[in-house]
Amino acid sequence: MDGQKFSYNFFMNFYKELIENSINPFILFSETGEIIEYNKEGEYLLSIAPKEDLYNLAVSHASMSFGFKHTFLQLDIGHATYCAITVGYLDSEHIGLMLHKNTCGSKVQKSSKDLQPANIFTLLDIAINTHLDQTKITAEYDISIPEFKLDINHFLKLLNKIFRTLKNAQKLFIKVHIAMGRSLKIDEKRYRVVEVIIESEEITKLDKIEDEQFIITVNNNQLHIELPFIS
Template structure:
């Protein structure tokens, strides 16, 4: 075991992945800043149920690959940890955001006035439609 005298609470607090620590009754003891945002989309009881469902059978931790979502928040894995009967924690791992290509290659395409296309389609529609048409 590596003995480091660093207070890891700072690193957990500002981690991009939500971390929630519950007491044995399911009440939140601690949550990091990412988990604060998550709690706006998820009831603490629901998250506690997920935590208990994926907890290891004995003290320690259990990482699980899982497709999990709460509102707009999507996760690909969780880590449930506990070392005593009084507290249990869950660390949720955010799904990576898809890369969006902002540069669109328009080579080979010509610039078109969309209003001209609409007018042409309206005229074609009028030719095949005998009813009254109003805009």
């Protein structure tokens, strides 16, 4: 009996961790469209896509009766392409959505001509101290990220442009982390993604910002910069 209980708990915890660390976003909704649970990729998806749109996507592709339904399609959200969705419900109060990422068609970025090892946190501090002396900064940095190669001058120019535009913001939230399940393709090689998230009520001033080297997404009050983790 104890062995069965242990086995059940083990597998439940295993499946929970498997979903949490999947490269595919998972979101569980209530019957009214409220978010109940999501994994790491689901959190990112919700940062760039309205929850109402994702809920409607789930409902429109759900089966007519209790169970799970798989639909193959091509769906582009942000810089990701999805090739299928799975929608399932076991009662009338919950509905789950999983989008299946098309990893073969993931992002491609041009190589840089001048790459140098750099500490991304130092570069951020330089730009922040230059432009945001009156702004309250809250930072969430994954300090386990070591130095990696990038075009230092170009990246600093981008940061200076961003923070110069946001210099009148009262407060700013900055997060730097390794983006789970995402990659950038450069010269036929794939690299993990270091993501810089800048959040402010002033972000709308950067709606039109573009860059020839870095992938930038602006949604709601957040700006996302994706950098290849080239060691």
